[in-house]
Amino acid sequence: MSDSRVSSVIQEWASSYSGETHTLTHSTPSNQLAQMDMMSYGQSQGLGRGGSDDMMGLSYLPYTSSSLCNNSSAGSTNHHHSHANTQQDFSSFLLPTLRAPVNKRSISKDSAEYRLRRERNNVAVRKSRDKARRRILLTQQRAMQLQEENQKLQMRIGQLSQELDSLKHILSQRHLQGAEEGAAGASSI
């Protein structure tokens, strides 16, 4: 099938993924509800549920947070409708750290530009994931291929080794023969 001979692919991803051990800012998105017209939280507070490194079982905690909110309503079909979301949020009180509500450019979710950006990102995300999927698949196939090749090589090695042993044996025999001959010719020490 795909006889992609790419034997250097590894290098590729290796280079693109190696140097990291890794950022993982893991910035716990822990934003408990927040947002209405502006997103706040500039960065996440430290706290990244990192502590859960119990042995093997990572405890997949419920994160106790979660949240996103979106208002926007965008009149789907073709209506002028606006939205009536009215979502007040008091998160400002809850956020322990950072208060940067003074947000950076409020990007209303209703904005056409916002939608445009989202759509572009969605496309990018799909593309990226598709790429990732292909990469993974390729790596798997390559691994299998390499394993197969490995077995062949091992067999070849066994074969050569055996052949070599045979020849060595033969040679040693000849050697003995030669020795005998030599000894016979001068066995008078």
Add this chain to the structure above:
Amino acid sequence: MSDSRVSSVIQEWASSYSGETHTLTHSTPSNQLAQMDMMSYGQSQGLGRGGSDDMMGLSYLPYTSSSLCNNSSAGSTNHHHSHANTQQDFSSFLLPTLRAPVNKRSISKDSAEYRLRRERNNVAVRKSRDKARRRILLTQQRAMQLQEENQKLQMRIGQLSQELDSLKHILSQRHLQGAEEGAAGASSI
């Protein structure tokens, strides 16, 4: 690993569902939990036809967003890609189990049970993805390891081959020697 790429989407089976009266006082007085996210996007409709034929014909189209919003009091991202084709369906007669989506038990998003289920799924999802990540990493490492091993094996093979050639050569020499000795008498090296 079944990657059924439906792509065609469309077909919004009328959201049906009994739109529940959604009072927008989403306030969740109860414990924590609160929130929702939402949207319904204004359709994309862009369909910039033609242009985006990136790569091998895969064009990450905006999906013609087939999303329609569902009811849900809180509204939440919904993308139903139900590929219910437009075939008439007799299933209702034949399979008591297959039902039109319309009958889904309306599980209000505010329900505590709903949240519980969501949270559980979220945990499962994180777990699953973690597992996948580890698996991928492992495969990559295995591939690298195999490649490395392969090179060593190839070298070993080269070595053995060379050695074998040497011995063969030597043996051929001896053979000549033996022949000479046998034929003539003694013309050692």
Add this chain to the structure above:
DNA sequence: CTGAATTGCGCAATCT
């Protein structure tokens, strides 16, 4: 049928 595991997708924060 129930619950966990997967999978595709959109969102938002980052990284490049």
Add this chain to the structure above:
DNA sequence: AAGATTGCGCAATTCA
């Protein structure tokens, strides 16, 4: 600034 990545939650499916 714009695309690429990545962690996360949602919902539809698939597995057990």
